[in-house]
Amino acid sequence: xxxxxxxxxxxxxxxxxxxxxxxxxxxxxxxxxxxxxxxxxxxxxxxxxxxxxxxxxxxxxxxxxxxxxxxxxxxxxxxxxxxxxxxxxxxxxxxxxxxxxxxxxxxxxxxxxxxxxxxxxxxxxxxxxxxxxxxxxxxxxxxxxxxxxxxxxxxxxxxxxxxxxxxxxxxxxxxxxxxxxxxxxxxxxxxxxxxxxxxxxxxxxxxxxxxxxxxxxxxxxxxxxxxxxxxxxxxxxxxxxxxxxxxxxxxxxxxxxxxxxxx
Amino acid sequence: xxxxxxxxxxxxxxxxxxxxxxxxxxxxxxxxxxxxxxxxxxxxxxxxxxxxxxxxxxxxxxxxxxxxxxxxxxxxxxxxxxxxxxxxxxxxxxxxxxxxxxxxxxxxxxxxxxxxxxxxxxxxxxxxxxxxxxxxxxxxxxxxxxxxxxxxxxxxxxxxxxxxxxxxxxxxxxxxxxxxxxxxxxxxxxxxxxxxxxxxxxxxxxxxxxxxxxxxxxxxxxxxxxxxxxxxxxxxxxxxxxxxxxxxxxxxxxxxxxxxxxx
Numbered sequence: 001x002x003x004x005x006x007x008x009x010x011x012x013x014x015x016x017x018x019x020x021x022x023x024x025x026x027x028x029x030x031x032x033x034x035x036x037x038x039x040x041x042x043x044x045x046x047x048x049x050x051x052x053x054x055x056x057x058x059x060x061x062x063x064x065x066x067x068x069x070x071x072x073x074x075x076x077x078x079x080x081x082x083x084x085x086x087x088x089x090x091x092x093x094x095x096x097x098x099x100x101x102x103x104x105x106x107x108x109x110x111x112x113x114x115x116x117x118x119x120x121x122x123x124x125x126x127x128x129x130x131x132x133x134x135x136x137x138x139x140x141x142x143x144x145x146x147x148x149x150x151x152x153x154x155x156x157x158x159x160x161x162x163x164x165x166x167x168x169x170x171x172x173x174x175x176x177x178x179x180x181x182x183x184x185x186x187x188x189x190x191x192x193x194x195x196x197x198x199x200x201x202x203x204x205x206x207x208x209x210x211x212x213x214x215x216x217x218x219x220x221x222x223x224x225x226x227x228x229x230x231x232x233x234x235x236x237x238x239x240x241x242x243x244x245x246x247x248x249x250x251x252x253x254x255x256x257x258x259x260x261x262x263x
Numbered sequence: 264x265x266x267x268x269x270x271x272x273x274x275x276x277x278x279x280x281x282x283x284x285x286x287x288x289x290x291x292x293x294x295x296x297x298x299x300x301x302x303x304x305x306x307x308x309x310x311x312x313x314x315x316x317x318x319x320x321x322x323x324x325x326x327x328x329x330x331x332x333x334x335x336x337x338x339x340x341x342x343x344x345x346x347x348x349x350x351x352x353x354x355x356x357x358x359x360x361x362x363x364x365x366x367x368x369x370x371x372x373x374x375x376x377x378x379x380x381x382x383x384x385x386x387x388x389x390x391x392x393x394x395x396x397x398x399x400x401x402x403x404x405x406x407x408x409x410x411x412x413x414x415x416x417x418x419x420x421x422x423x424x425x426x427x428x429x430x431x432x433x434x435x436x437x438x439x440x441x442x443x444x445x446x447x448x449x450x451x452x453x454x455x456x457x458x459x460x461x462x463x464x465x466x467x468x469x470x471x472x473x474x475x476x477x478x479x480x481x482x483x484x485x486x487x488x489x490x491x492x493x494x495x496x497x498x499x500x501x502x503x504x505x506x507x508x509x510x511x512x513x514x515x516x517x518x519x520x521x522x523x524x525x526x
Contacts, residue, residue, distance in 0.1 A: 019286050020285045020286070022277070022282065023283070024280075093383075093387045095390040095397040095398070096397055097398050099400070104394060104395070104503060108503070115394075117283075117391065118278075118283065118391040119383070119387070121387060124381035124384060125381050127379070128378075128379035131378075132367070133361065133363035135359055135360050135361075135410075138364070141410065142409045143407075144405060144407050144408075146405045147405075240367060
């Protein structure tokens with residue numbers, strides 16, 4: 001059976017704007033028989049699927065209730081063995097905070113061939129939205145990508161966690177940052193990062209509902225609650241995000257909403 | 264004059280495969296009057312430009328001899344002021360080890376509007392080529408992107424450099440890694456990284472001339488000389504790169520070439 005299985009395509013959908021799909025992802029989505037997709041992949045991208053395609057939300061939030069990674073893996077394997085064109089569609093780049101490693105394990109164990117199609121990761125989309133670079137040969141020589149789970153909670157490896165990343169020449173890119181930034185601010189300040197280092201949070205980067213706010217490390221806890229998906233960026237390269245003229249509009253909208261919701 | 268200037272598009276061309284361009288990049292390249300591009304952008308992508316477009320190599324290697332970043336900036340500003348559709352085409356993602364920050368500075372100073380269009384960065388393309396994830400909730404919780412300049416040479420910030428990144432739960436992604444990995448291996452071993460941690464180097468990811476080799480930290484210095492552009496990856500997630508069946512072919516080709524060139 002495995003011998004006749006079709007190749008599973010593990011595809012990055014990018015940040016959500018169909019215009020930021022790769023040509024290859026666009027074509028694979030349009031020709032798939034089955035698409036297993038994350039919550040974060042928006043309707044505008046799923047609409048590119050063939051009308052006869054089976055489009056299945058395997059996301060943890062709004063998708064099939066309580067679906068486990070093992071079940072997703074099993075369904076991919078079964079569909080491939082039936083000879084179907086299978087696309088596993090991840091938000092962003094599948095190699096960054098997806099469950100790609102586990103899916104590859106399952107496909108390899110089942111003897112199913114696969115390909116990985118990279119996508120625009122959320123950090124790149126957020127930087128583009130802010131009109132900033134993540135590196136700058138004058139002041140930022142590395143990019144450190146972590147997830148909010150790591151950023152706000154001590155897990156297996158932690159303790160000296162932030163001391164190791166809290167360097168003036170790094171740009172921190174925090175995926176799924178949550179909404180409570182006070183502990184992160186305190187840890188980074190304790191680790192020696194300057195209080196005035198710039199920061200910004202971007203919600204729905206590259207989407208019509210894109211919204212962002214700028215801050216500094218010291219004022220990180222004053223950032224408003226932002227919709228998921230969001231990316232929090234901290235580092236000297238973010239300085240120019242505050243010069244960006246869209247910010248005023250963004251803040252004005254937020255404030256208007258706050259006033260409206262308080263009435 | 265600046266008031267009538269057109270918007271400059273600072274665009275990521277991705278790893279080089281035209282199929283990994285975003286739809287937006289593809290469209291902008293096709294409609295640009297002028298394209299200023301890096302060396303790393305291959306002919307297959309430049310061929311997508313309009314026949315009447317002015318396609319200018321501003322790369323440091325094969326491009327206009329001795330062109331400075333200031334000259335590139337000036338030419339972009341001048342073209343935008345003439346009302347031309349300007350695309351500044353970076354290899355990979357413009358926000359990662361491009362000169363994007365300097366270009367944005369120049370455009371802002373000149374009052375020229377701009378947009379950043381993200382691209383697939385080399386690290387994502389390399390991971391996809393190897394069939395691995397860069398993160399894995401079971402063993403790798405962060406991605407650290409550095410350039411070989413930082414990796415092999417002590418620059419302003421260094422000294423304790425690798426101690427800060429040499430954690431078992433990080434995936435190191437080293438852009439422009441050069442060819443001499445012995446100092447890097449020694450520094451990482453000294454910093455406490457296990458000798459058997461897997462590594463891989465990928466050259467021309469996602470291109471027909473794609474080639475890669477797997478190693479461990481201990482054997483990093485035995486990796487063959489690989490063509491630029493290349494990405495060196497080190498971390499537990501690379502373990503499965505060695506299971507990939509393409510490796511044998513890759514090694515066999517390398518060995519055949521070595522034998523041929525020694526005749």
